[in-house]
Amino acid sequence: MGSTTSRRWVLAERPAGIPDGNTFKLEEAPLPALEDGQVRVRVTHFSLDPGMRPALSRDTYVGATPIGSLITSAGVGVVEESRSDRLKEGDFVSGGFGWQSALVARDKHCVKHDPRLFNGNVTPTAAIGILGIPGMTSWFGLKDIGQLAEGETVLISSASGPVGATAGQLARLMGAGRVVGIAGSKAKCDWLTAEAGFDACLNYREADDLEAAMREACDGGADIYFDNVGGEMLDAAINVLKPGGRIAVSGQLSEYNRAEPHGIRNTLPFITQRLTMRGFVVLDFVREFGTAAIQMVEWINDGKLIYREEIIDGIENAPDAYAGLFKGDSFGRRLIKVS
Amino acid sequence: MGSTTSRRWVLAERPAGIPDGNTFKLEEAPLPALEDGQVRVRVTHFSLDPGMRPALSRDTYVGATPIGSLITSAGVGVVEESRSDRLKEGDFVSGGFGWQSALVARDKHCVKHDPRLFNGNVTPTAAIGILGIPGMTSWFGLKDIGQLAEGETVLISSASGPVGATAGQLARLMGAGRVVGIAGSKAKCDWLTAEAGFDACLNYREADDLEAAMREACDGGADIYFDNVGGEMLDAAINVLKPGGRIAVSGQLSEYNRAEPHGIRNTLPFITQRLTMRGFVVLDFVREFGTAAIQMVEWINDGKLIYREEIIDGIENAPDAYAGLFKGDSFGRRLIKVS
Numbered sequence: 001m002g003s004t005t006s007r008r009w010v011l012a013e014r015p016a017g018i019p020d021g022n023t024f025k026l027e028e029a030p031l032p033a034l035e036d037g038q039v040r041v042r043v044t045h046f047s048l049d050p051g052m053r054p055a056l057s058r059d060t061y062v063g064a065t066p067i068g069s070l071i072t073s074a075g076v077g078v079v080e081e082s083r084s085d086r087l088k089e090g091d092f093v094s095g096g097f098g099w100q101s102a103l104v105a106r107d108k109h110c111v112k113h114d115p116r117l118f119n120g121n122v123t124p125t126a127a128i129g130i131l132g133i134p135g136m137t138s139w140f141g142l143k144d145i146g147q148l149a150e151g152e153t154v155l156i157s158s159a160s161g162p163v164g165a166t167a168g169q170l171a172r173l174m175g176a177g178r179v180v181g182i183a184g185s186k187a188k189c190d191w192l193t194a195e196a197g198f199d200a201c202l203n204y205r206e207a208d209d210l211e212a213a214m215r216e217a218c219d220g221g222a223d224i225y226f227d228n229v230g231g232e233m234l235d236a237a238i239n240v241l242k243p244g245g246r247i248a249v250s251g252q253l254s255e256y257n258r259a260e261p262h263g264i265r266n267t268l269p270f271i272t273q274r275l276t277m278r279g280f281v282v283l284d285f286v287r288e289f290g291t292a293a294i295q296m297v298e299w300i301n302d303g304k305l306i307y308r309e310e311i312i313d314g315i316e317n318a319p320d321a322y323a324g325l326f327k328g329d330s331f332g333r334r335l336i337k338v339s
Numbered sequence: 340m341g342s343t344t345s346r347r348w349v350l351a352e353r354p355a356g357i358p359d360g361n362t363f364k365l366e367e368a369p370l371p372a373l374e375d376g377q378v379r380v381r382v383t384h385f386s387l388d389p390g391m392r393p394a395l396s397r398d399t400y401v402g403a404t405p406i407g408s409l410i411t412s413a414g415v416g417v418v419e420e421s422r423s424d425r426l427k428e429g430d431f432v433s434g435g436f437g438w439q440s441a442l443v444a445r446d447k448h449c450v451k452h453d454p455r456l457f458n459g460n461v462t463p464t465a466a467i468g469i470l471g472i473p474g475m476t477s478w479f480g481l482k483d484i485g486q487l488a489e490g491e492t493v494l495i496s497s498a499s500g501p502v503g504a505t506a507g508q509l510a511r512l513m514g515a516g517r518v519v520g521i522a523g524s525k526a527k528c529d530w531l532t533a534e535a536g537f538d539a540c541l542n543y544r545e546a547d548d549l550e551a552a553m554r555e556a557c558d559g560g561a562d563i564y565f566d567n568v569g570g571e572m573l574d575a576a577i578n579v580l581k582p583g584g585r586i587a588v589s590g591q592l593s594e595y596n597r598a599e600p601h602g603i604r605n606t607l608p609f610i611t612q613r614l615t616m617r618g619f620v621v622l623d624f625v626r627e628f629g630t631a632a633i634q635m636v637e638w639i640n641d642g643k644l645i646y647r648e649e650i651i652d653g654i655e656n657a658p659d660a661y662a663g664l665f666k667g668d669s670f671g672r673r674l675i676k677v678s
Contacts, residue, residue, distance in 0.1 A: 054607060230606055249609045265602035267569055268393060270588045270618030277616045279609030 002080035003042050005030050008100035009071045009318055014057050017257045018326045023056070024071065024099075024319045031104050034083045039110060041093060042102050045125050045311070046075035048322045048334045049133075053256040071099040071318075074128035079110075087112060094127040099318050101338045120301045123309065129333045130166055130300070130307045131293045133282060137250055138166035139292045140285040141226060142174065145278050146248040151177035152223035155214060155240065157233055159201065160188035162307065162333035163250055167226050168198050169305050180217045182233065184328040191331075196306060204233065211236040224248060230255045235266045241275055249279035257326055308332025341419035342381050344369050347439035348410045348657055353396050356596045357665045362395070363410065363438075363658045370443050373422045378449060380432060381441050384464050384650070385414035387661045387673045388472075392595040410438040410657075413467035418449075426451060433466040438657050440677050459640045462648065468672045469505055469639070469646045470632045472621060476589055477505035477565075478631045479624040481513065484617050485563040485587040490516035492557050494576060497567035498540065499527035501646065501672035502589055506565045507537050508644050519556045521572065523667040530670075535645060543572065550575040563587060569594045574605045580614055588618035596665055647671025 005028050012025040034040060052072050055065045065072065075097030079087050084107035087093065093110040097103055111127070118124045122131075129135060141163075142148045154171040158164045159181025168179045181192045181201040189201035200217040207213035214236060215221065221242040227234055230252030237247070255261050269275055299305035310332045312321045318336050325334060344367055351364040373379060391411050394404045404411065414436030418426050423446035426432065432449040436442055450466070457463050461470075468474060480502075481487050493510040497503045498520025507518045520531045520540040528540035539556040546552035553575060554560065560581040566573055569591030580586070594600050608614055638644035649671045651660045657675050664673060 234606075235602075249606070252606055252610065255606060261604045261606065263574075263602055263604035263606050265600045267573075267588070267591055267594060267600065267602050267618075270616065271591065271620065272618070274619050274623065275617070277609065278614070279606075279611075280613050281610065284613065 002040070003031065003102035006100045006102040007315055008098065009315070010068050011056060011065050011071060013067065015257075016057070016259060018323050019053075019056065019319065020323065021319065026316065031102060034081060034104060036083050037107055038104055039079050039084050039087050039093075039107050040081040040102065040104050041077040041095075041097065041110065042080050043075045043077040043097050043100060043338050045077075045128070045335045045337050046073045046097060046099055046318075047128050047132075048318065048325060048330075048336065049073055050253050050256060050325050051251055053326075072096060073099055074132055075100075076124055076127050077102075082107075092118070092124065092127075094132065099315070099336070101315055117297055121303070121306075122297060122300050125309055125311070125333070125335055126300075126307070129162055129309065129335075130305070131296060134162035134333060135166050135296060135307075136285065136289050136292060137163050137282045138170055139296070140282055140288070141248045141250045141280065142167055142170055142224070144285065145250075145280045146224040146226060146246050148174055148176060148224060150175040153178040153180065153218050153221065153242075154224045154226060155180045155182070155218055155222040155237060156226040156228075157182045157237070158228035158251070158253060159183045159192055159198065160308075160331055161228060164226070164228055165192065165196055165332070166305070166307060167250075168192065169196055171224075171226075172197050173299060173304060178219060180214075180222070182214070182229075185331075188331055191308070211239050214240045221245075226250060227252075229253045230264075231262045235264050238264065238266045238269050238275065241269070241273060243273050245273060245275050247275065247277040249277060253326070310334045311337050313337045341379070342370065342441035345439045345441040346654055347437065348654070349407050350395060350404050350410060352406065354596075355396070355598060357662050358392075358395065358658065359662060360658065365655065370441060373420060373443060375422050376446055377443055378418050378423050378426050378432075378446055379420040379441065379443050380416040380434075380436065380449065381419050382414045382416040382436050382439060382677050384416075384467070384674045384676050385412045385436060385438055385657075386467050386471075387657065387664060387669075387675065388412055389592050389595060389664050390590055392665075411435060412438055413471055415463055415466050416441075421446075431457070431463065431466075433471065438654070438675070440654055456636055460642070460645075461636060461639050464648055464650070464672070464674055465639075465646070468501055468648065468674075469644070470635060473501035473672060474505050474635060474646075475624065475628050475631060476502050476621045477509055478635070479621055479627070480565060480587045480589045480619065481506055481509055481563070483624065484619045485565060485585050487513055487515060487563060489514040491562035492517040492519065492560065492581075493563045493565060494519045494521070494553060494557055494561040494579065495565040495567075496521045496572055496576070497590070497592060498522045498531055498537065499647075499670055500567060503565070503567055504531065504535055504671070505644070505646060506589075507531065508535055510563075510565075511536050512638060512643060517558060519553075519561070521553070521568075524670075527670055530647070550578050553579045560584075565589060566591075568592045569603075570601045574601075574603050577603065577605045577608050577614065580608070580612060582612050584612060584614050586614065586616040588616060592665070649673045650676050652676045
């Protein structure tokens with residue numbers, strides 16, 4: 001019969017700063033009976049995403065998460081019961097399932113995956129990782145927003161995270177001349193240069209002068225800054241960009257928990273260095289996801305594109321694991337294994 | 340014989356904040372005898388440009404103005420003596436002549452103008468105004484940087500200034516659906532809407548809530564923010580941009596006199612609203628200036644494109660007139676009439 005109830009994390013109070021023990025509340029609720037066109041999904045894994053942080057505190061383009069509501073995230077799971085023509089019991093699906101152990105959903109809100117793709121080097125959780133929103137953010141952020149050209153130097157913040165690490169490898173595979181990461185530990189930097197093919201990595205916690213360290217790591221200057229962080233790091237990167245440089249604004253991790261935003265202070269180089277800063281919402285490119293995924297699966301299976309996952313066991317650990325994302329203690333795509 | 344000496348303003352000390360009586364010093368120096376390829380120019384008018392303010396205080400892409408050096412600006416004048424094959428006595432020329440009454444220059448540093456173009460509605464000073472750097476900044480800022488499309492709404496700061504007023508009129512002539520200015524007095528706003536064809540103008544000195552006032556004046560939102568000002572006004576404009584909105588960074592007037600830059604605080608909408616902010620140096624488009632000028636002269640003579648000049652008599656008045664640019668007391672292109 002499978003899951004007849006769902007354990008789920010809801011928003012208990014709006015956090016100021018990094019979410020803590022008071023932010024979330026774990027509930028258990030029975031699942032409704034299925035209607036036509038619905039399926040019941042047992043969630044095996046869900047993701048912990050810094051990008052949903054703003055909606056916990058305030059209104060955003062996806063609205064504010066209401067108090068008492070399920071925390072949003074991507075998930076993968078198995079169909080346990082179906083009243084859908086399109087999905088059957090045992091199907092492997094992903095979707096915006098939230099921080100919960102099971103759910104009843106409309107079939108059209110589930111993406112059905114071919115299990116044969118998730119073989120070899122490709123784990124099932126890649127569906128919501130390198131082949132999901134984070135990986136697509138890397139792909140379209142570099143190609144369409146950053147307008148990467150052959151031989152260019154790409155500087156990437158939060159480089160060991162799921163977006164950054166993929167962006168750096170894709171940059172290389174798409175023809176960049178030099179790929180430089182910024183990460184928060186020696187272990188992360190070592191992995192990026194030894195395993196993920198980055199040319200250089202800068203440990204920002206050990207840099208006295210971040211701008212000088214960036215410039216040196218970039219061999220003079222960068223053409224693209226792939227920005228997952230914002231804040232003071234972005235201000236420094238602006239000074240390292242070459243004339244005509246582009247900033248692809250993928251995330252603003254350092255801004256999400258601040259009461260007063262830092263933003264950027266450094267606007268004059270936009271004029272003098274002819275800089276472009278451009279943000280994006282990756283879902284705007286959804287029609288092209290398939291093509292990107294096929295190429296990425298090929299590269300993953302050829303060993304040219306790797307990714308790290310940090311799978312934390314137990315739904316009860318989600319809040320602590322989430323808060324850790326903002327303390328720099330994660331290394332790779334952080335996921336909760338539910339069942 | 341004409342001018343054998345030049346009266347010239349040099350930098351006396353680096354200003355902190357708005358330049359004052361201690362910033363500049365007036366000198367008189369004899370002009371050297373001409374060498375081959377040189378001309379002696381009597382300057383009739385020179386411009387007062389907020390854009391050169393940063394170089395008075397610090398290093399910029401054009402370098403810092405050295406203490407004791409001539410203050411840079413555009414000028415128009417007449418060739419009084421020539422040892423050039425290309426220029427002859429009486430020719431009407433413009434160039435980066437600086438704040439001075441006469442100079443000896445290489446002929447290639449002078450642009451020779453056809454005096455027949457400067458007839459009808461086109462004044463000689465248009466050569467360094469609407470047909471010079473300010474006008475070209477409007478043209479290429481809108482077209483190439485802002486990527487103006489038919490029917491779009493354009494919001495323009497410092498709209499009664501030489502760049503802003505031209506940008507608004509060009510926006511209309513290039514097919515914008517709605518053109519909205521931001522200026523600092525009722526008189527300026529009245530001129531923009533009554534004379535220059537702006538659809539609306541917002542007096543920022545009378546707006547309690549700048550963002551709300553911008554949104555209302557824009558009928559909901561803007562597609563392009565043509566930014567001459569930066570600072571808090573830019574932060575507000577970011578919130579008024581529609582999805583896919585562009586910020587053309589033409590100038591950052593409000594930043595030039597600050598000890599600590601404001602920059603922008605408001606970076607999250609770059610992601611959620613898919614915004615692009617792009618700066619530029621208009622000289623990058625110099626090969627296309629001629630084509631733009633021909634079109635603008637036609638529109639000026641047809642009465643479709645107008646411009647205001649504030650001509651202040653006497654070289655001794657340059658410092659006060661310059662400081663006034665940062666106090667919002669100018670209205671149109673401010674020029675010094677030297678002779």
